[in-house]
Amino acid sequence: MNYTFIALVENKPGVLNRVASLFRRRNFNIESLAVGRTQDPEVSRMTIVVDCPRGDMDAHRIEANLYKLVNVIDVQDVTHQPNVTRDLALIKVIVKPERRAEVNGLAEIFRARIVDVAPDSVIVEITGTEDKIEGMIELLRPIGIVEMVRTGQVSMTRGVNDGIRRMPGMSDRHYEDTPVAAMVP
Numbered sequence: 001m002n003y004t005f006i007a008l009v010e011n012k013p014g015v016l017n018r019v020a021s022l023f024r025r026r027n028f029n030i031e032s033l034a035v036g037r038t039q040d041p042e043v044s045r046m047t048i049v050v051d052c053p054r055g056d057m058d059a060h061r062i063e064a065n066l067y068k069l070v071n072v073i074d075v076q077d078v079t080h081q082p083n084v085t086r087d088l089a090l091i092k093v094i095v096k097p098e099r100r101a102e103v104n105g106l107a108e109i110f111r112a113r114i115v116d117v118a119p120d121s122v123i124v125e126i127t128g129t130e131d132k133i134e135g136m137i138e139l140l141r142p143i144g145i146v147e148m149v150r151t152g153q154v155s156m157t158r159g160v161n162d163g164i165r166r167m168p169g170m171s172d173r174h175y176e177d178t179p180v181a182a183m184v185p
Contacts, residue, residue, distance in 0.1 A: 002031055003059045003079045004155050007046040010071040018069055034152040047154045060166045076163025078155055088151040089133050091124045094144035110136045
């Protein structure tokens with residue numbers, strides 16, 4: 001089963017490499033990884049989707065190992081929490097002018113947008129759940145997908161819900177109130 005973790009990390013060089021190396025060393029497959037700055041320029045947010053064959057046991061191991069990394073500030077498991085998860089895809093489709101209306105119609109059905117038109121192709125931008133994007137890809141494939149890029153999933157809990165923190169004493173850690181040096185486990 002796939003588990004989704006949100007990790008707040010210091011925005012410093014090498015942090016992504018250390019996190020990815022941890023998953024490699026522990027033999028966990030990362031299904032999706034998205035990283036970006038937060039409202040605080042010194043903190044980045046990672047959304048990591050990982051295959052956990054042994055469920056909660058593996059999820060606990062992942063969380064414990066992430067906290068061992070110096071630059072990790074906070075880790076939450078949002079798998080079973082109410083959340084909003086989105087992915088973005090850009091899909092380049094070979095399409096002659098006479099079939100552009102068909103691609104445009106598909107884009108409207110999926111609430112996607114055509115963001116570029118060339119004489120022989122269009123680029124479709126779609127945002128949504130993984131299932132929605134996969135559905136769009138399946139319908140565009142017979143028309144002729146030339147190239148595709150996806151961002152990976154990003155997730156945010158709904159309302160004021162936090163994700164699960166399995167490490168004792170970690171639920172009261174707030175990076176806004178505590179200096180980063182004091183948070184290092």
